[in-house]
Amino acid sequence: MKNSITLLILLSFSIMFSQEKSEAKQFWNSLQELCGKSFEGTLLLPENDEQFGGKKLVMHVRSCSDKVIKIPFFVGDDKSRTWVLTFENDLILLKHDHRHKDGTEDKVTMYGGKTTNAGQSTIQIFPADEETKSLIPAASTNVWWITLNDKEFTYNLRRLGTPRVFKVAFDLTNEIETPPAPWGWKD
Secondary structure, three states, X not given: OHHHHHHHHHHHHHHHHHHHOOHHHHHHHHHHOOOOOEEEEEEEEOOOOOOOOOOOEEEEOOEEOOOEEEEEEEEOXXXXXXXXXXXXOOEEXXXXXXXXOOOOEOXXXXXXXXXXXXXXXXXXXXXXXXXHHHHOHHHHHEEEEEEEOOOEEEEEEEEOOOOOEEEEEEEEEEEEOOOOOOXXXXX
């Protein structure tokens, strides 16, 4: 009986420890360490993009709680984009919040996807969800992924079955001045 109780206690601690150390949780914790910091990015793909090319690209890990991290992504003077990540049940949901200058929601907003497993501590993959398919039918084959290590954060998109690809990399070794609030936020 004593051995059974000891085994049960050890198993309980093992489960608790493994849940705390899941790769999704490690990724989340690494992202949380960036809270309040801003970084400049470089567009890697597509080359010569009209919308993003030649513009200053900035991410600001602006808002962090245990469950939600909001990262505004500025493209030049355009402050309409915020990546919203939500952690729940060892999975991470990525949504794209798009706003107009007056702070109102764009008609195409809150699209994205949820990880299907705990991923890895340095990469999380988000296939398009049903809400995205309904909102943007052509984006139903979108796959987003974020990589994160001590030196770099990358945001990536691939629309499977098409040439659509996007990749921006942010240098985490060079923190920059915090930008003003994105559209729709109050300081």
